[in-house]
Structures are given as structure tokens and as C-alpha cells.
Amino acid sequence: xxxxxxxxxxxxxxxxxxxxxxxxxxxxxxxxxxxxxxxxxxxxxxxxxxxxxxxxxxxxxxxxxxxxxxxxxxxxxxxxxxxxxxxxxxxxxxxxxxxxxxxxxxxxxxxxxxxxxxxxxxxxxxxxxxxxxxxxxxxxxxxxxxxxxxxxxxxxxxxxxxxxxxxxxxxxx
Numbered sequence: 001x002x003x004x005x006x007x008x009x010x011x012x013x014x015x016x017x018x019x020x021x022x023x024x025x026x027x028x029x030x031x032x033x034x035x036x037x038x039x040x041x042x043x044x045x046x047x048x049x050x051x052x053x054x055x056x057x058x059x060x061x062x063x064x065x066x067x068x069x070x071x072x073x074x075x076x077x078x079x080x081x082x083x084x085x086x087x088x089x090x091x092x093x094x095x096x097x098x099x100x101x102x103x104x105x106x107x108x109x110x111x112x113x114x115x116x117x118x119x120x121x122x123x124x125x126x127x128x129x130x131x132x133x134x135x136x137x138x139x140x141x142x143x144x145x146x147x148x149x150x151x152x153x154x155x156x157x158x159x160x161x162x163x164x165x166x167x168x169x170x171x172x173x
Contacts, residue, residue: 033090034081040094041077044070047102054109059118065130066105069137073097076141085144092140096133104129 051058051066058066076093085093108116108126115122 033084036090036094037077037081040090040097041074043094043098044073044077047097047105050102050105057109057113057116059116059123061118062108062123062126062130065127065134066101069101069130069134072134072137072141076137076144079141080144083144086147089140089144089147092136096137096140100133100136 048067048070051063051070055063073093073096080090080093104126108122111122114120117123
């Protein structure tokens with residue numbers, strides 16, 4: 001009994017209770033930006049399912065433009081996942097996917113079948129909104145991609161200045 005007590009004090013015997021539960025106490029480290037991007041990606045897939053599920057109620061041009069936007073946004077989400085983007089760019093991406101695209105689509109789907117014809121005023125208004133969103137998404141895509149290029153150029157300049165790469169000369173050459 002005394003031996004068990006002494007061995008528990010000085011590390012003998014079973015592992016201390018704190019070590020056994022240490023794994024349970026360690027919080028999982030997650031990247032909030034990656035989590036946010038995953039939620040945005042799921043919302044985009046939900047939007048795509050909504051378009052495909054209501055395809056018979058949508059004029060072909062509307063469904064086509066929505067799916068085209070979804071394809072561009074999916075590629076942009078993948079690029080941002082690999083290369084990153086500013087907070088403002090991620091917020092805009094999320095707003096486009098979770099609000100700016102689905103809200104007008106839901107409102108359009110509530111309209112009568114006569115209002116959802118190819119030549120109706122309501123369809124023209126929706127297509128105009130989709131054109132505006134398309135140019136916004138193209139601009140966002142360009143900003144994200146050129147921002148990464150600019151960031152790399154600035155980083156490259158920093159490395160050149162820091163390590164004076166242009167001034168390096170190997171002896172014997």
C-alpha cells in the first residue's frame with residue numbers, strides 16, 4: 001500500500017489522470033476563414049440545387065446565367081481556399097452566395113407562371129440583376145487573383161531587399 005502511494009507520487013504505476021485526459025482537454029485548432037469558406041461553399045451548392053430543382057419554372061436564360069455564376073463562384077471558392085483572400089473579399093463572396101443571388105431567385109419563383117416567361121418585365125429585371133452580379137463576381141475574381149499576384153510581387157521585392165539577391169556574386173564566377 002505504501003509502495004503504491006510512493007510510486008503514484010514519483011511516476012511509477014499507471015499514467016497520471018491528467019495525462020490520460022490530456023487529449024480530451026486539448027481544443028481543436030480550426031481556421032475560422034476555412035470554416036467560413038466551407039459554409040459559403042455549402043450555401044453555393046444549396047443555391048445550385050435550388051436552380052436545378054426549379055429548372056422547369058425558370059426561363060432557360062435565367063437558369064443558364066445562374067448556373068454560370070455558380071460555376072464561377074465555385075472556382076473562386078477553390079482558389080480562395082488555396083491562396084486566400086482579404087476579409088472584405090470573403091464577406092462579399094459570402095453575401096453574393098447567401099443573399100444577393102438566392103433572394104431575387106426566391107422572389108422570382110413566387111411570381112405567377114405568366115410573370116416568369118422569357119419576355120416578361122419581371123424576367124428582364126431579374127436578368128439585369130444577374131448581369132450586375134456577374135460583373136461584380138468577375139471583378140471580385142479579378143481582385144482576388146491580382147491581389148495574390150501583387151502580394152507575391154511585394155514579398156519578392158522584400159526578399160530581394162532583405163537578402164540583396166541582385167548583389168550576390170559567387171566567387172569564381
